[in-house]
Amino acid sequence: MQLLHFYHVVFRQQTRIPLLQTTAMKVVIALCVLFVGAYCVPVLDEQLNDDWALFKRVHEKQYNSVEEEANRRNIWEANVAKIQKHNLEADLGMHTYTLGMNRFGDM
Structure with missing residues (x-):
């Protein structure tokens, strides 16, 4: 019970x-x-707007949608940050080479 x-x-x-x-x-x-x-929501660095426009113009980039362009821009911004960090470290003697942006910067 x-x-x-x-x-x-x-x-x-x-x-x-x-x-x-x-x-x-x-x-x-x-x-x-x-x-x-x-x-x-992707947060884009507005200070890079002119650089992004220049990158697209120089490398003749066109995207099929706004979403694709936003995704590619996020990738490109991340690559810009990596390049800047690496090159600053190279200036401090931590690396023996520098990096630069190319047509694959949005991939």
């Missing part, structure tokens, strides 16, 4: 969550979704 009572208490008892808690949970979940969505 005690086992049956234990089962009822542990497994069958329904817990009620106050409306305020469920509303707060919904707000927290909505904020999390917004933050994740904002994090996924």
